[in-house]
Amino acid sequence: MDRFIEDKTTKVKVDYEGAEHKVDFNDLKTGGFIKQRQKDLFTVRLRCPGGRMPTDKLVEVSKLAHKYSKKGVVHFSFRQSLEILYVDYREFTPLVKELEAIGMKVASCGPRVRVPTACGGCEYNPNGLTDTQGLARMVDEKFFGTPTHHKFKISFSGCPIDCARTRGMDLGFQGLVEPEWEEPTCTGCTICSEACKEDAIESDPDTGKPIFSPDKCIYCGDCIRACPTGAWRAKRYGHTIRVGGKHGRHPIDAEEVATFVPDEKIPDVIEKTVEWYMAKGIRGERIGTTLARVGVEDLKKALEPVIGEIAAPEKERT
Amino acid sequence: MSEAKTEAAKAASPDISPDISIDLRGTLCPMNFVKTKLELEAMETGQVLEVVLDSGEPIQNVPKSIKEEGHKIVDVKREDDHFRIKVKKC
Ligand code: SF4
Ligand code: SF4
Ligand code: SF4
Numbered sequence: 512m513d514r515f516i517e518d519k520t521t522k523v524k525v526d527y528e529g530a531e532h533k534v535d536f537n538d539l540k541t542g543g544f545i546k547q548r549q550k551d552l553f554t555v556r557l558r559c560p561g562g563r564m565p566t567d568k569l570v571e572v573s574k575l576a577h578k579y580s581k582k583g584v585v586h587f588s589f590r591q592s593l594e595i596l597y598v599d600y601r602e603f604t605p606l607v608k609e610l611e612a613i614g615m616k617v618a619s620c621g622p623r624v625r626v627p628t629a630c631g632g633c634e635y636n637p638n639g640l641t642d643t644q645g646l647a648r649m650v651d652e653k654f655f656g657t658p659t660h661h662k663f664k665i666s667f668s669g670c671p672i673d674c675a676r677t678r679g680m681d682l683g684f685q686g687l688v689e690p691e692w693e694e695p696t697c698t699g700c701t702i703c704s705e706a707c708k709e710d711a712i713e714s715d716p717d718t719g720k721p722i723f724s725p726d727k728c729i730y731c732g733d734c735i736r737a738c739p740t741g742a743w744r745a746k747r748y749g750h751t752i753r754v755g756g757k758h759g760r761h762p763i764d765a766e767e768v769a770t771f772v773p774d775e776k777i778p779d780v781i782e783k784t785v786e787w788y789m790a791k792g793i794r795g796e797r798i799g800t801t802l803a804r805v806g807v808e809d810l811k812k813a814l815e816p817v818i819g820e821i822a823a824p825e826k827e828r829t
Numbered sequence: 830m831s832e833a834k835t836e837a838a839k840a841a842s843p844d845i846s847p848d849i850s851i852d853l854r855g856t857l858c859p860m861n862f863v864k865t866k867l868e869l870e871a872m873e874t875g876q877v878l879e880v881v882l883d884s885g886e887p888i889q890n891v892p893k894s895i896k897e898e899g900h901k902i903v904d905v906k907r908e909d910d911h912f913r914i915k916v917k918k919c
Contacts, residue, residue: 637893637894637897698905700905700906700907701905701907702888702892702905702912705884705885705888705889705912706888706889706893708889719907733889733893736893736896736897737889737892737893739892739896739901739902739903739905739914740902
């Protein structure tokens with residue numbers, strides 16, 4: 512591999528369908544066509560919210576990738592997009608037409624809300640507490656492409672295991688459940704204290720019944736799943752909201768701004784957060800840097816009308 | 830709630846005698862669950878299977894998987910470093 516030999520061309524003339532067009536490779540990025548170091552060749556990034564695709568589409572995409580990739584390869588990107596590599600820019604028009612015909616869209620890069628990523632979630636994963644896939648589809652439909660000061664990445668994890676790494680996102684949502692214990696059905700079997708990996712439940716030495724330490728609880732729901740009698744139940748489900756994380760050369764860990772925010776508030780939270788970022792941030796700055804400059808309290812205040820009092824777990828119970 | 834109480838009382842009662850008993854101490858996840866499941870599949874609805882499980886990972890995982898499969902855990906006893914659970918096939 513020639514590591515440092517690159518084609519630096521940024522503008523070319525294209526002749527398609529009898530007309531002459533000028534293509535600026537930098538403009539193409541917004542449409543999800545990324546210039547490769549190899550002359551005339553581009554990566555075409557597809558839009559797969561939550562990393563899911565119906566199998567019939569996948570079959571058709573495979574055929575197109577096989578037809579248009581000069582090297583016959585695709586890449587599964589870290590953000591769950593399928594990228595067709597080594598595509599000649601002269602073939603963009605037919606490729607996009609053929610992609611459209613099978614209902615596939617091209618994703619985007621640049622300073623805007625990106626295609627959301629998500630873990631498998633509660634639909635088939637027994638750990639999952641939220642419908643991460645459904646929420647990712649909602650964000651893709653409602654917010655994809657919204658202009659921002661810099662890239663804006665959103666992700667959804669279904670539980671505190673956080674496979675979708677919400678701490679490294681501009682805006683991350685991580686599912687959680689608040690457990691509630693009911694004495695009459697408890698038989699004192701002690702399974703819940705075994706099931707809790709956080710030592711938040713101890714068994715009473717005499718009765719075997721749980722002694723709960725809410726400050727150690729991470730709201731994973733293992734106790735609810737394990738309890739044979741249903742004495743532990745779900746009191747409420749919600750999301751922890753994390754803002755301002757990123758990876759890259761200088762990673763930032765996201766700030767937790769709220770917790771136990773229900774599903775139906777998510778569109779408003781996204782809207783308000785982007786609004787705040789556009790008002791307080793500056794061009795070329797990730798929201799994490801804006802937060803560090805302006806202060807997390809400022810954002811929390813802006814979010815208050817949306818999430819209000821719900822944004823805290825009830826720590827006073829025993 | 831009263832119904833739940835009777836269920837709890839039943840679960841606590843010591844006189845449920847199992848139809849079959851398997852000792853899965855030393856069997857690792859998820860083989861302990863697979864063995865439990867196969868045993869339950871061979872049984873009649875309403876029969877009771879007794880399973881002995883190590884504490885730690887086995888007891889964290891197997892009861893919850895049994896519940897997810899729709900069966901009922903009717904009795905749990907802790908004995909030193911293991912658990913003796915009774916499962917009613919549903
Ligand atoms: S974050 Fe939780 S629900 Fe999502 S894939 Fe990971 S373990 Fe499953
Ligand atoms: S929700 Fe998870 S961390 Fe909290 S008590 Fe239950 S098992 Fe422990
Ligand atoms: S697992 Fe359920 S029945 Fe057993 S001690 Fe805990 S709350 Fe009680």
